[in-house]
Amino acid sequence: VETSGTQLSGKPVEFSKVDARLLPTVLLIGRPNVGKSALFNRLIRRREALVYNTPNDHVTRDIREGIAKLGDLRFKVLDSAGLEAEASSGSVLERTAEMTANVLRMSNLALFLIDARDGLQPMDLDVGKWLRKHAPGIKIIMVMNKAESLDDGFGSVDAASGEAQILGFGDPIPLSAETGLGMNDLYEVLRPLLEEHMLKNINESVDESNEDCESSEQEDESKLPLQLAFVGRPNVGKSTLLNAILQEDRVLVGPEAGLTRDSVRVEFQYEGRTIYMVDTAGWLQRTKSEKGPGSLSVVQSKKNLMRAHVVALVLDGEEVSKTRKSMTHDEVVIARRSIEEGRGLVIIVNKMDLLKDKLYDRVVKAVPEEIQTIIPQVAGIPVVFVSALEGKGRIDVMEEVIQTYKKWCLRLSTARLNRWLCKVMSRHSWKDLASQPKVKYFTQVKARPPTFVAFVSGKTRLSDTDLRFLTRSLKEDFDMGGIPVRILQRVVP
Ligand code: GDP
Numbered sequence: 467v468e469t470s471g472t473q474l475s476g477k478p479v480e481f482s483k484v485d486a487r488l489l490p491t492v493l494l495i496g497r498p499n500v501g502k503s504a505l506f507n508r509l510i511r512r513r514e515a516l517v518y519n520t521p522n523d524h525v526t527r528d529i530r531e532g533i534a535k536l537g538d539l540r541f542k543v544l545d546s547a548g549l550e551a552e553a554s555s556g557s558v559l560e561r562t563a564e565m566t567a568n569v570l571r572m573s574n575l576a577l578f579l580i581d582a583r584d585g586l587q588p589m590d591l592d593v594g595k596w597l598r599k600h601a602p603g604i605k606i607i608m609v610m611n612k613a614e615s616l617d618d619g620f621g622s623v624d625a626a627s628g629e630a631q632i633l634g635f636g637d638p639i640p641l642s643a644e645t646g647l648g649m650n651d652l653y654e655v656l657r658p659l660l661e662e663h664m665l666k667n668i669n670e671s672v673d674e675s676n677e678d679c680e681s682s683e684q685e686d687e688s689k690l691p692l693q694l695a696f697v698g699r700p701n702v703g704k705s706t707l708l709n710a711i712l713q714e715d716r717v718l719v720g721p722e723a724g725l726t727r728d729s730v731r732v733e734f735q736y737e738g739r740t741i742y743m744v745d746t747a748g749w750l751q752r753t754k755s756e757k758g759p760g761s762l763s764v765v766q767s768k769k770n771l772m773r774a775h776v777v778a779l780v781l782d783g784e785e786v787s788k789t790r791k792s793m794t795h796d797e798v799v800i801a802r803r804s805i806e807e808g809r810g811l812v813i814i815v816n817k818m819d820l821l822k823d824k825l826y827d828r829v830v831k832a833v834p835e836e837i838q839t840i841i842p843q844v845a846g847i848p849v850v851f852v853s854a855l856e857g858k859g860r861i862d863v864m865e866e867v868i869q870t871y872k873k874w875c876l877r878l879s880t881a882r883l884n885r886w887l888c889k890v891m892s893r894h895s896w897k898d899l900a901s902q903p904k905v906k907y908f909t910q911v912k913a914r915p916p917t918f919v920a921f922v923s924g925k926t927r928l929s930d931t932d933l934r935f936l937t938r939s940l941k942e943d944f945d946m947g948g949i950p951v952r953i954l955q956r957v958v959p
């Protein structure tokens with residue numbers, strides 16, 4: 467696939483490594499029934515869609531947003547079907563159009579769908595006119611959906627395409643949301659356009675952080691409610707630990723009416739902070755029925771982990787001592803996945819009251835060491851040894867959780883980072899080698915988790931060793947140990 471000249475890390479842009487907030491946005495638009503929802507569903511596959519409700523005139527119109535995956539491309543996709551469903555009913559037309567215009571403004575590109583079987587309809591012309599008026603700066607790509615039936619080798623695709631030219635948005639891409647036909651062509655057209663937009667989004671977010679000054683470090687995102695998930699196998703003592711923690715600090719709210727059992731949320735205050743326990747319902751229900759060496763099935767799902775800012779993985783200290791293994795396979799999977807997904811991770815070893823003297827000491831020594839080998843990419847993941855039954859260590863648990871969250875929310879100003887960069891560059895031997903890439907500039911593009919962009923001059927990108935050095939220095943110098951920190955590279959002339 468041809469890519470445009472500007473590139474992240476000297477390779478084609480790696481969409482999968484970019485934070486969702488920086489991904490370009492594509493709006494699906496077209497008259498009702500052309501297949502917007504069908505295309506939306508194909509693009510997001512089985513991933514979750516966010517639904518914005520826009521209640522109006524007692525009618526709810528939805529805009530769905532999801533992360534689209536098309537080959538290696540990732541982008542945000544908006545489905546306006548819920549809006550246009552009302553468009554024909556006259557009185558609400560205007561407001562609907564206004565809402566669509568707002569959504570259009572949030573978008574980088576629009577896919578304008580028509581129906582290959584119906585041919586061009588008067589309403590398509592209306593949509594076209596409307597788009598020309600409201601989307602002057604936005605690239606419109608024509609898509610001729612339901613083309614699977616036209617693929618008969620008799621040139622009907624060409625005929626339908628020719629008709630679509632009238633709209634003035636260029637050649638339509640024939641495809642079928644239902645069968646997947648033509649998705650490759652869509653990919654080819656979208657790739658260069660999306661790449662360009664994503665680089666622009668990255669640059670803009672870099673500019674934003676350039677404008678920030680030291681004071682922005684005071685704006686404390688760690689004051690925002692913390693979503694905490696206690697996960698672990700049945701019987702390790704999660705319920706007991708939760709009760710111990712909630713004992714004094716409890717303001718229990720929930721289960722909230724109207725929510726499904728899965729989304730039951732426990733809310734409590736800890737030292738003036740709001741903490742939401744996510745996932746609690748899942749294991750509360752199951753612990754009672756699934757005693758024994760059960761699995762982590764409930765909490766294993768990526769979706770659940772992604773909801774948490776900090777994952778507190780509870781282990782059974784007695785098991786650790788008996789098996790001489792810190793973690794079972796399931797627990798390793800959870801721990802690794804939490805870090806890969808950019809969550810903060812705190813390991814809790816419970817039931818320490820059952821271990822005496824040498825056994826106790828051995829567990830305290832072995833677990834942190836073993837975790838380091840299990841997750842070598844993040845040094846210093848906090849490990850807390852507790853006895854939930856005796857209420858010992860519960861304060862330590864909460865302190866580690868909050869420390870981890872604070873680090874996870876850390877934001878460093880560009881000025882401070884570049885002062886740091888000067889120092890760090892002089893510490894590292896590469897600086898003297900003419901052939902080595904140089905980091906010219908360093909900036910944080912986001913927090914939660916902290917993500918940085920290194921602007922690298924030269925023809926090559928930083929080696930993995932260089933990157934590790936930078937990451938390690940960054941973590942040491944700004945006390946970010948124990949959390950996943952990401953550094954993206956951007957090669958500049
Ligand atoms: P929307 O109103 O634009 O969101 O359209 P929908 O996605 O709801 O689709 C309208 C109808 O067209 C549904 O019955 C779909 O099953 C059908 N449809 C959508 N895409 C295709 C396609 O690629 N081929 C065919 N044959 N039918 C499709």
Ligand code: GDP
Nearest residue numbers: 700701702703704705706753816817853854855
């Ligand atoms: P969950 O399934 O992870 O929620 O585990 P529970 O909180 O229901 O605890 C399972 C069993 O372990 C219960 O019998 C608890 O009394 C016991 N337990 C929990 N924490 C401790 C602890 O710190 N020490 C000891 N000795 N037993 C504990």
